Amino acid sequence: MDTTVTARRPNELLASDVGTLTDALARLAVHPDQHTEAFFERLETVELLPRGASTRLRLRREQGLSVRRLEAGASRLASADAISGHTFASCCDRVTGTAGSIGPAPKIQVSRWLPVRMAEIERAERQLGKAVSRRRVGFPMEVTVRRHRRQVQVVHGRVSAPSQFEEYFSLRLKTPWGLWGGLLPSLAAEDLDPVAGCLVDRLRSRHLPEHPDTPRILVLGPCAAAVMLHEVVAHTLEADTLALTGAPDSVVGLKLGGVHLDVIDDPRLAPDGCGRFSDDEGMTVIARWLLRRGRVRQPLADLAWAGRCQRLIPGAARRANRHLLPGPRTMHLELLPTDLPEAELFQEAAGGLYIAEFESGTLDPFDGGCVLRAPCARRIGASGPADFVGPVEIRSRTVDLLAAVTAVGDRPLAAGAGWCAKDGSLLPVWARSPSVRLEGLV
Amino acid sequence: MKPLRLPTIQTLRTALTAATGRTGASSAELYVKAGCSLRIDAAPWRTGAASPPASEDWRLHVGRVEERGWALRAGGPGRALFLAESGALPAPGGWRRLNRHSLRAGSLRLPTPHRRRSSLPGLAGKDVPNDDSEAFGRQLIRDVLERTRAELPGSCLIRARIDDGASASILANSAGVTGRTRLRLVTVRLDFAVERDGIRGSCSLYRAAGDPSGFDAAAMATEIADRLTLATAATTPSLPAREIAVAPALASSLLALLGPLFRGRDGWNTLQRLTSGHSLGPPDLQIRDDGAVEAGWIRTPTDDEGVPTRAVALIRDGEPGEPLLTWEDDGWSGFSAAGCRRRSGWRSPPEVSHSHLYIQPGTDSADAIRSGIRHGCYLLDRAPGGRCRATLGVSDNRREAGFEIDATGFVVERDRILGAIPRTRLTGSIRELFRGIRAVGDDLRFLPVPGAVGAPTLLLTGLQLEPVAHD
Structure with missing residues (x-):
């Protein structure tokens, strides 16, 4: 498969000896059960706005660090917008509340920035236009393309995790009948083509009235299924969400869905250029069975939660940036396929709805209420998806939605990538899912 | 936290001259902002689904953040660039990475000096969060929690977040416009829940003030209790909409x-x-x-x-x-x-x-x-x-x-x-x-x-x- 992801991976973010930093951090821990870490981050966003915008090119580059001390689940963090020995020492002082906490400031050098490549970004609008034209339609659209690069390195009091690098793209498309936004692992034709499909679906359903109720049978395409699973499985099983209503580890073993629901969170399997081998606390990530045959196996946890609840395993910590504390978050969700042919999901489903994508989803962490909004859908006829209908809103509860999944298809696709905005922290999330069939939602 | 320091207008003008000279832009603007904030996140640890947490058993996170960055807008008719970076403003020699190819399609216009003056005569003397701010924030959360429990027994704090921040900015453009701002803003977000007669309800309260003393714990507790009472009430069958x-x-x-x-x-x-x-x-x-x-x-x-x-x-x-x-x-x-x-x-x-x-x-x-x-x-x-x-x-x-x-x-x-x-x-x-x-x-x-x-x-x-x- 063609890809536009940076072929050359960048060097380690920290070019100087991290041993001096681990030594310095080791001096901050007063008790053996205190955990200290330094988080180094570099972000670059290149944004190309639509033609006609006053400034089409926007380039943002930032780097900085934070130091955190964690003890018995309580954290103190200090952060700064520069990477240097002086800022590192200053953050250590602010965390401990004492001046000169690590002695003389260590020398810190960072690697060079990767060169700014513009060609792929400038090509994207034309390629997307071609993908739309191939469907024999045409309409005006304003295309905003962004390339995001993020490099992080975490240094513990004991050990330093290798630098992690992510590169991905986001698109924002404005058409006369609405906005479309999403994430792509690359701007290759294979990744842009499904976007054109979504736009044409929205064109065909423009101005159609909102669908009044939830039908008896719903078939969710891979994109829609991924968004639903993100809300009702991943968010629900994040330790901090679980803690809002009870003890996070008390849900282990709880049956949430049928035996065909096998859901894994594995950041290593995210698309090329977006995968991670360690999390934002420097812990090694694992393939985490969120649901195994419909039962909760291992909620998402970070160091703080794993320290508090012995049954939880760390390795799922993410932070939107260095100024924010890490929290347990999903990164790449995967619903395992069954051997049921995709076509059988539509059997005896006439009158139901096929939803290809949800444009947004929200979860009420207190009562488990979930709202999923689709910009359009298709009524299922005798031979599969037929007429378009207008926007659809599904309001249900986590347990009801998962209990309603009666079948899972056999063809998983990378789908449903988007921004997760839990607690105001914007993070990219990826998924791979087959289509699913839901029955009996009220 | 340390007072917020910004470069002078003269420093900005020197940098503008360097940036326009390198890029060939006919106009340019530099904006520099520095900020520091204190964030307190508090939530009770939970050990069992049914039992409310002990009041002292809190999951407390404190963040002390220092932010600093600048943005350059440069260009003219036909070509423009927006460049933003973290950290201190580069020295005049630090603009060497810019050149005439840095500007891309676009068009930049910037304001010219205005004869009208603002109705606000000068910058208010705003301070920055300090060690007292943390103690004040923790006390505020405790006060609201106790008062809410007194107003509505059984209510429990789910999460509290206080962001106490100060920022200062300075800007100058090549046409001679300058500006300075200095702000202090404190926001409080409180999530509470209660279970009454078998109905679970929750509410969120998000409030802001110009300084930490601008919050009234008693008033906030009353607002939370009202909202929780409503969230757990039975629905009234008729909804008179006349008034x-x-x-x-x-x-x-x-x-x-x-x-x-x-x-x-x-x-x-x-x-x-x-x-x-x-x-x-x-x-x-x-x-x-x-x-x-x-x-x-x-x-x-x-x-x-x-x-x-x-x-x-x-x-x-x-x-x-x-x-x-x-x-x-x-x-x-x-x-x-x-x-x-x-x-x-x-x-x-x-x-x-x-x-x-x-x-x-x-x-x-x-x-x-x-x-x-x-x-x-x-x-x-x-x-x-x-x-x-x-x-x-x-x-x-x-x-x-x-x-x-x-x-x-x-x-x-x-x-x-x-x-x-x-x-x-x-x-x-x-x-x-x-x-x-x-x-x-x-x-x-x-x-x-x-x-x-x-x-x-x-x-x-x-x-x-x-x-x-x-x-």
Whole structure:
């Protein structure tokens, strides 16, 4: 498969000896059960706005660090917008509340920035236009393309995790009948083509009235299924969400869905250029069975939660940036396929709805209420998806939605990538899912 | 935390000369911002689903953040660039990475010095969060928790977050415009839950103030207890919509929905279509936007392009007054511009935005409005997780501009509460919303919804209330 992801991976973010930093951090821990870490981050966003915008090119580059001390689940963090020995020492002082906490400031050098490549970004609008034209339609659209690069390195009091690098793209498309936004692992034709499909679906359903109720049978395409699973499985099983209503580890073993629901969170399997081998606390990530045959196996946890609840395993910590504390978050969700042919999901489903994508989803962490909004859908006829209908809103509860999944298809696709905005922290999330069939939602 | 230090105007001018010299840009602007903030996140540890946590067993996170960055806008007719970076402003020799190829397609225009001065004479002396701020924040959370438990036994804190931040910025452009801002803003977000008679309910309260002492723990506890009581109440079967009083929290959300109507040429044209020869609202309706309003939290003498802020009468005596126009539209239809471009941080270019958008308080007391309802509803706030949207008819002229917002409140008769409304959908057209304003209260409050939007209690008629089932 063609890809536009940076072929050359960048060097380690920290070019100087991290041993001096681990030594310095080791001096901050007063008790053996205190955990200290330094988080180094570099972000670059290149944004190309639509033609006609006053400034089409926007380039943002930032780097900085934070130091955190964690003890018995309580954290103190200090952060700064520069990477240097002086800022590192200053953050250590602010965390401990004492001046000169690590002695003389260590020398810190960072690697060079990767060169700014513009060609792929400038090509994207034309390629997307071609993908739309191939469907024999045409309409005006304003295309905003962004390339995001993020490099992080975490240094513990004991050990330093290798630098992690992510590169991905986001698109924002404005058409006369609405906005479309999403994430792509690359701007290759294979990744842009499904976007054109979504736009044409929205064109065909423009101005159609909102669908009044939830039908008896719903078939969710891979994109829609991924968004639903993100809300009702991943968010629900994040330790901090679980803690809002009870003890996070008390849900282990709880049956949430049928035996065909096998859901894994594995950041290593995210698309090329977006995968991670360690999390934002420097812990090694694992393939985490969120649901195994419909039962909760291992909620998402970070160091703080794993320290508090012995049954939880760390390795799922993410932070939107260095100024924010890490929290347990999903990164790449995967619903395992069954051997049921995709076509059988539509059997005896006439009158139901096929939803290809949800444009947004929200979860009420207190009562488990979930709202999923689709910009359009298709009524299922005798031979599969037929007429378009207008926007659809599904309001249900986590347990009801998962209990309603009666079948899972056999063809998983990378789908449903988007921004997760839990607690105001914007993070990219990826998924791979087959289509699913839901029955009996009220 | 250390005081916020910024470069001088002279340093910015030297850097501008270097940047324009390297890129060949005919005009350029540099914006530098520094900030420091204290964030307190508190939540109880939970050890069992049923048991409420012990009050001392808290999961406490404290963050001390120092942010600093700058943004360069450079260009001219045909070519432009926006470049933002973290850290200190480069020395004059640090601009070598820029060259004539750095500018791409686009066009940059920047404001020129304005003869009018801001109504805000100088920068208020704002301090930065310190060690006392942390103790104060923790005490505030504890106070609200104890008072809420006293008002509504069984209620428990789910999560509390306090952000206490100070920022300062400075800008200069090649045309000679300069500007400085200095702000202090504290926000508090509290999530509470309760279970009563087998019904679980929760609520969120989000409030802001110019300094930590601006919060009243007792008032916040009362607001939380009211909302929790409503969230766990049984639904009243009938929803009398003849007279609807809306509290400042909900009125502010409604006003925020209407924000685009008051901005720029498009907003003005839509507003004109709504009036179509009639009055828009009652004569005592005044809606203003004022970057320097006394009661506001983000009062600055200039906006983030260095253009002086001023009070703009968006609705004057119930009629469209003037739109909020940028300096580029100065003089359009005889209207003057106001400083109205804001940046959400050093990473962002300036965008048209309200500063303090508010409905001016009227002469009716809020109590009189509430007790004057013969048989109607008193809506307190938005229902958690509910709808809040407006179609202003800009892109789709076939539909009349309308709104819908999910709210929570009471059915009232005179001074008596007849029943609770855990969730209802208030709907109507924008035209009916303006025309249906029967009274404007005297209890103006600003709320972060987001931005600073303020409103007093309003009495509305001619709108619809639809039942919305619990999810």
